[in-house]
Amino acid sequence: MLRRPRRNRKSDSVRKLVEETSLSVKDLIFPLFLIEGSNKKIEVQSMPGIFRFSQDLLLKEIEECLKLGITAFDVFPAYPESLKDSVASESYNPETFYLKALREVKKQFPEVCLMSDVAMDPYSSDGHDGLVKEGKILNDETLEILAKMSLAQADAGVDIIGPSDMMDGRVGYIRELLDESGFTDTSIMSYTAKYASAFYGPFRDALDSAPKFGDKKTYQMNPANSQEALIEGDLDTEEGADFLMVKPALSYLDIIKLLNDNFPLPIAAYNVSGEYSMIKASAEKGWIESDRAMLEVLLSIKRAGAKVILTYFAKEYASLVK
Numbered sequence: 001m002l003r004r005p006r007r008n009r010k011s012d013s014v015r016k017l018v019e020e021t022s023l024s025v026k027d028l029i030f031p032l033f034l035i036e037g038s039n040k041k042i043e044v045q046s047m048p049g050i051f052r053f054s055q056d057l058l059l060k061e062i063e064e065c066l067k068l069g070i071t072a073f074d075v076f077p078a079y080p081e082s083l084k085d086s087v088a089s090e091s092y093n094p095e096t097f098y099l100k101a102l103r104e105v106k107k108q109f110p111e112v113c114l115m116s117d118v119a120m121d122p123y124s125s126d127g128h129d130g131l132v133k134e135g136k137i138l139n140d141e142t143l144e145i146l147a148k149m150s151l152a153q154a155d156a157g158v159d160i161i162g163p164s165d166m167m168d169g170r171v172g173y174i175r176e177l178l179d180e181s182g183f184t185d186t187s188i189m190s191y192t193a194k195y196a197s198a199f200y201g202p203f204r205d206a207l208d209s210a211p212k213f214g215d216k217k218t219y220q221m222n223p224a225n226s227q228e229a230l231i232e233g234d235l236d237t238e239e240g241a242d243f244l245m246v247k248p249a250l251s252y253l254d255i256i257k258l259l260n261d262n263f264p265l266p267i268a269a270y271n272v273s274g275e276y277s278m279i280k281a282s283a284e285k286g287w288i289e290s291d292r293a294m295l296e297v298l299l300s301i302k303r304a305g306a307k308v309i310l311t312y313f314a315k316e317y318a319s320l321v322k
């Protein structure tokens, strides 16, 4: 045998030399859940190790993460039913606890890259990402609300707006309003290929944001499709997105590669709640090694072509490699 691939695997130092993909804390964005009030830190039942923080403790958490080298955060708010309505009016109330907390994060830690989420679901009494009328999700009428929400978040100092709603035309609509209002430096990380997935379950528990009727299949993509991701990628690129995101990550590694091969924009992937909880649950049963599984998963997402990974493992990974 002249060719023996095993020679390049013979020792740790040789394996390191030929290693193609590397992972760094700098690649990661840590999603955090915010609740109203103070001195609250409540574990999400279906996401062991992940908490819902009130603003004061969220700031502490960010401070700890900064010490571990994490520099980017995506904050999601959990709203009580009493603040929800059919038009998500709380989402652009400048005094709402989410916007106040975002403002405070940027004030205390101006160096962090702060990302926010744009969609109606946390504020909507229907639990959908868009406006609902007679059981249907309205597209164009939703855009105005999403744009107002984006503007309020940009005004609070957010660095990257993350439209996760999957309405058609929203990236361009938001970009125009931000630009007209002087927020030309606020970036948009578009949820470009967001699939109608079973893996969002624990996240909806964390935010109490499950849809009150039906599902999200008229706006989120069909897991059977990949061509549509190219259409979405084209549109988001034309409409001025700065990053294209694929979500979830693990069942969609081919989509990450497809977008990375076809678009020059940096690709982000969201290693979603269900993907986190699957590993945590099997590790609790002693069926899988959590750390090794985490490293393998994050590396595979990067190998597929993601430049940026949103992951609930961020703090654990940062602590592990510290």
Ligand code: PBG
Binding pocket: 117, 119, 121, 129, 164, 165, 199, 200, 201, 202, 203, 204, 271, 272, 273, 274
């Ligand atoms: C809201 C939103 C969802 C997630 C991020 N933004 C849930 C959904 O679309 O129902 C899921 C994130 C996760 O599961 O970790 N539009």
